[in-house]
Amino acid sequence: MKRFTLLLFLFVGNQLFSQTDSTKKVEEEEDYSIYENVTSTDGQNKTFCNPKIFDLSPSRFISIAWDQQMPYDMELSQLFSYPKDSTNIVPYEKANANSTSGLRLFANIPVISSNKFLWQLGLNYWNMKYVFSEKITPTLDTSLIQQLQKNGLTTMGLHSTVYKPLNDKQFILMQVSADLSGNYTFSNIQPLKFTRYSASILWGKRPNDRKQWAIGLSRTYRVGELNFLPIILYNWTAPNRKWGTEILFPARVHVRKNFNARSLVMAGYELEGQSYRIGGIPLSVDKELEIRRGELRLRLEYQRQIWGFIWGTIQVGYRHNYSFNADYTQIGGSDFFRGFVGKQEYAMINKLGGAPYFNVGIHLVSP
């Protein structure tokens, strides 16, 4: 009986005293010098370079934005006229776009996110509605301007990003995206055979917490039509951590000014584009019309934390049209490569005036 009582006392006593001791420990003055000399009990923890550097604008999990362009003129050449260059085009369709605006939704969710491998999957939805003034010529229902006014342009896409650090300094970054772009609606989505694919691969270094650079190749539609371009990534933060750059040339180049950890402003440009299959215009039996929209957006963007991980952005700038030309592509949906030197003639050469624009967005940002 005494033995049981003793055991009972030992166990209960042990529980009580162990808790009291650990509480006391915290109040004691800590001698931090003892943590200088340590040894790992399980070998060295392998260090992999982080995908970010100090003070970069936060990457986004979910993004909702509204984009609006101010009025501009639009002059389109006649179909089948095959103009040689934009200086000699005789405008066939003319209109004044009072506004071009739409919703931009974006989600990017990590599938695997650890210090040695990052894989994100995402989707995006962009819509551009065109509102023209009354003076549209011609008034044919099958004209391109009428088609734009009817449904606008929509892009829906899936994308995947893989970041693989090779060690504490080097990394590989890969991106693949598949976009379905055109003048379709949700009730009449265009066939998947018109999906356009983009991809890029970069190898780079992150020499310290304030700099990362990489070089690579990209298959892109950013200039409107299919292109293969070398790309350079250069993200840098100044030693005083007030300035920096965020560059993925030629897609975007920005100078960054950090006010603090929760607000910043960026100035620079972004190339934005996609290839849109246009339905509703009667063509020959084996051809499709595809608008090669590419634009240069010179811009200033203010980003700040609203609450917790919710950030807001306001962007103002000027949209310069690089391309709104159209190609005939084979009805099977396959595309061709013209690049900057190809001789293939456009089906339409179109001119769009420049326009000021703004973009406001709200975002759930990532840790």
Add this chain to the structure above:
Amino acid sequence: MKTTAKLFSVLFFLILIFSFTPDDDGDRLVGVWAPSNGKARIKVEKIGNKYYGKIVWLREPIDPVTQIPKVDKNNPDASMQNVPLKGYRLLKDFIYSGKNEWTEGTIYDPENGSTYSCLITMKDNNTLDIRGYIGLKALGRTDVWKRLEIKK
């Protein structure tokens, strides 16, 4: 007498079981740990029935701009911005929930002044997966921490 002995035997085994409750198992978290970036060492200790982790060593203890010991300058609370990083408690309020997991706690990132929900999973006695996340565990990032031993 036999009945009393039986009763005490049962009581003894119950106490034996409860003396190895998840709480004590959770004490395996106590110790000094190194995040994968090697920039800091974190000492995890138990206060009451919760676990906390504070910075006890920094690879670069001096701010290169101000040339004084680093402080928590990115903290959104202005009154905390002069608090030294050494000694700063960045793991807070963890409870051992069994199955090698510590939950209910938060992790603070002094690089950007953000506090994240956090799940700690012990992969083996010397390795932790530290997952900071926002709301859903899917919206986060995992870092691997290794146990350190202080040289005598």
